[in-house]
Amino acid sequence: MARILIIGGHGKVALLLERILAERGDTVTGVIRNPEHQDDVLETGAQFLLADIEKFDLDQLTNLVAGNDTVVWSAGAGGGDPERTYAVDRDAAIRSIDAAVAADVRRYVMVSWVGSKEDHGVPEDSSFFPYADAKLAADEHLRASGLDWTILAPGTLTLDPPTGRIALDPAEGEDAVSRADVAAVVAAVLDDPASTIGRTFRFGAGDVAIEEALRSAAS
Template identity: 70%
Template structure:
């Protein structure tokens, strides 16, 4: 059994992830900002922890991370306000990594996006620029830590049923169901081969996609 703390515990992916982890015997803490969301988190078998990660410093984050075996960052501002996007998707994410190091929790899985590269190509005047810039900065911060980090970079998210199969795509294309992203997170937490890697993926086609465990293997 592992103890997993999931930031962004009420997100669509996190709500699909928690039952997968609980079913295999893990203990899950879902971090949420709105206490009204606690029931949804707990319905999936996780424990809800109300905390405002946007304002917490490294020491405060370390206190809630300490005692866990792994951190999953699936939190986000949801777009719209660039200032808040940077505050959550970049600054809070980076603080959580520093907090994980401070707390002695080395395993860290970042849910990024398939286009998170230095040359992501989003124009500065585009409303999506803040998100693209913030995610790239957070990914780079993780690469610079001493954590056992994995960056998962899914393609455009869909509400399709899970396929159980993905295509690793270094070129950064494709769509993928949220349910399959949740399954990839769960699998990556127990697959040492994912440590230190950035995995860009989509669902691919029937002829190209592999079972998730096979796709993540070395």
């Protein structure tokens, strides 16, 4: 089974994903900054590593990701402070991509957001602009990295129970999706590299089974 490193290991999506992957037999490590979160990660069946990715340089991040088969980026600054948003969602994400290249960890899955595209339409004077700008920069860096990448771009995240079904390329305002289904999409992408490497999936809740939706997009 695979060795999977999840950066942002205490996020709501990450904790759900860690449980899915650990239960199917993968060796899963969640990277966390706060030692008080370690028990939550361990309860999922995953391991944990304490690291402040915002402060780690390229060499430190290369050591962090080395030895894994896959990196999953599920971290974020959480909004609020533009400077920290750029530091985490853009700069740290880009360093982690470069670290995966340096460590020859070929598979990289980015959890992004549905609006991460050049025409995202967020005005520069909006408090949301730093996030939109940072995510776009990180996604574009990943696409140019030469890694076996997949970008997952869910819409508005909810705490609804999982359905196992999604809709690709949802209309604006119809892109809400549960965090549990986002975690299931990440797990499905890791199971199906042939259909998902080099692809960006924008999705919300829907009526098509996750695996079927991913395959149909690649056909």
